[in-house]
Every structure is written in structure tokens, then in C-alpha cells.
Amino acid sequence: MLTLYSYWRSTTSYRVRVALNLKGLPYRTVPVDLVAGAQRAPDYVAQNPIKGVPTLLLEDGRALTQSLAIMAYLDDIAPDPALLPEDAFQRAQVLAAAQVIATDIHPINNLKVVSRLKTQHGLTADEGTEWMRHWIAEGLQAYQALLPTGPAFSFADVPLLCDLCLVPQLYNAHRWGVDMTPFARLLDIEQQALRLPAFDAARPENQPDAN
Structure with missing residues (x-):
């Protein structure tokens, strides 16, 4: 196993x-x-x-x-x-959207970066939260701008690699109090995803170490 x-x-x-x-x-x-x-x-x-x-x-x-x-x-x-489409252009689109989350938003918002900003550069707790909100919102805006209209998920009617990156990032957006008003399309995707058992079982609150 x-x-x-x-x-x-x-x-x-x-x-x-x-x-x-x-x-x-x-x-x-x-x-x-x-x-x-x-x-x-x-x-x-x-x-x-x-x-x-x-x-x-x-x-x-x-x-x-x-x-x-x-x-x-x-x-x-x-x-x-499959997590990626067979068509080369569509595959690249999905990878680009996934990387907005994985390489643009996440690296500057993870625990070790924000902790160092606080301990080494004097960022207060409130300033740390605002840092998170700013970069999450900017990244989500870019992600949403890449999407076509119509599909239930980002690029298809089934979840692909980028959706597997998006939904966890939306969890963080809610956690840190990001204003989600501009992101109706992304919230629709999140709602669709969390109806699926695979996403629901993966939620943070459903993990054995949740507290």
C-alpha cells in the first residue's frame, strides 16, 4: 500500500x-x-x-x-x-493554470515563508494575514482569467490537475478571509468539486490529524 x-x-x-x-x-x-x-x-x-x-x-x-x-x-x-487532456494545447492550458497555484501563489504563502517574515522581518500577525490575502487574491484573479466559460470545472466537465490545485487553494482563501466576491466562477468549481466523494474525503477536516 x-x-x-x-x-x-x-x-x-x-x-x-x-x-x-x-x-x-x-x-x-x-x-x-x-x-x-x-x-x-x-x-x-x-x-x-x-x-x-x-x-x-x-x-x-x-x-x-x-x-x-x-x-x-x-x-x-x-x-x-486522466488528470491531463490528450490534446497538446489543452494540456498546456491545464498545466499553466495549475502552476499559477503551485508556483505563483503557494510558495510565497507557505508556513516557512510567512514565519520567517514574522521572525526575521518584524511582520505582525495582522500584516502576515494581509500578505496572505493579497497574494492569494492576485493569483486567483489570474487563474480565473485563464478559464473558458461553460465547463463545470476549470477546462472540462470533469476535474483535471488544475482543479486539484485550485480547490485546496480556495480552502486557504476562505481560511484567511480573502474577499471571494470577484471569484464566482471559482466558487462554482469548488461547489461542484466538493460534491464528489474524492474531494470530500480529502478535505482537511476529514483527516486523522485534524484539530
């Missing part, structure tokens, strides 16, 4: 949980308490040198890191349902 090292509120772990669920791949979850610093334990760092989550441990003991790479691997070993 696959083993997913995860933190309940980690949006990157959330993405991978949805992918595993959509593809019907059985896995067990091992919580990694990021707030307590468990990701810096030497035995964990040996598997994930970036000291983050998720880490996917394969049955043969090999480890994979980085959510997009893990989801690409899962798409290769369990191609149905």
Missing part, C-alpha cells in the same frame, strides 16, 4: 489526497505536524530534503516528493481518470 506523509491543512497534501482518491488507489496517511516541526526530524528529512509535505512512499520503499511530480506519477501508473 502507498503511504502518504501529510499535514491536514497542507494544500499540497490536499492535492495529492484528491488524486489518490480519484484514482481509487488505497493509501495510508502518516501525519507530519508542520507546526510542531516534525518535518525537520532527521529520519523525515532523509526522505524529503526540502522538509515539507507531501511525501509519497511507494510499496518498495522509494519516496517521491513535490505534489505536482507525485500527481504526474499517479497519472502514469493509474491513467483513469
Whole structure:
């Protein structure tokens, strides 16, 4: 069985949980308490040198890191349902939208960045929250501008890789109090997604380490 090292509120772990669920791949979850610093334990760092989550441990003991790479691997070993379209242009569109979340929003809003801004640069708690809101809103605006009208999800009537990135980021947007008024299209996608068992089971509040 696959083993997913995860933190309940980690949006990157959330993405991978949805992918595993959509593809019907059985896995067990091992919580990694990021707030307590468990990701810096030497035995964990040996598997994930970036000291983050998720880490996917394969049955043969090999480890994979980085959510997009893990989801690409899962798409290769369990191609149905596919997370990327076959058409080259559509595939690139989906990857571009996914990367708005994964490379533009997430890296400057994760725990270690905001913690360093507070401890090394004097950012207050309120300023930290405003930092989060600003960059999330700017990224969501860009994401929404990339989307066609019509599909139930971002680019199709089924969830694709970018939707697996979007829904966890929307969880963070709600958590940090982002004004969601401009993002009706994204909220519609979120509503559609959370009706699906694969997304619902992956919600942070449904994880074994939720508190």
C-alpha cells in the first residue's frame, strides 16, 4: 500500500489526497505536524530534503516528493481518470493554470515563508494575514482569467490537475478571509468539486490529524 506523509491543512497534501482518491488507489496517511516541526526530524528529512509535505512512499520503499511530480506519477501508473487532456494545447492550458497555484501563489504563502517574515522581518500577525490575502487574491484573479466559460470545472466537465490545485487553494482563501466576491466562477468549481466523494474525503477536516 502507498503511504502518504501529510499535514491536514497542507494544500499540497490536499492535492495529492484528491488524486489518490480519484484514482481509487488505497493509501495510508502518516501525519507530519508542520507546526510542531516534525518535518525537520532527521529520519523525515532523509526522505524529503526540502522538509515539507507531501511525501509519497511507494510499496518498495522509494519516496517521491513535490505534489505536482507525485500527481504526474499517479497519472502514469493509474491513467483513469486522466488528470491531463490528450490534446497538446489543452494540456498546456491545464498545466499553466495549475502552476499559477503551485508556483505563483503557494510558495510565497507557505508556513516557512510567512514565519520567517514574522521572525526575521518584524511582520505582525495582522500584516502576515494581509500578505496572505493579497497574494492569494492576485493569483486567483489570474487563474480565473485563464478559464473558458461553460465547463463545470476549470477546462472540462470533469476535474483535471488544475482543479486539484485550485480547490485546496480556495480552502486557504476562505481560511484567511480573502474577499471571494470577484471569484464566482471559482466558487462554482469548488461547489461542484466538493460534491464528489474524492474531494470530500480529502478535505482537511476529514483527516486523522485534524484539530
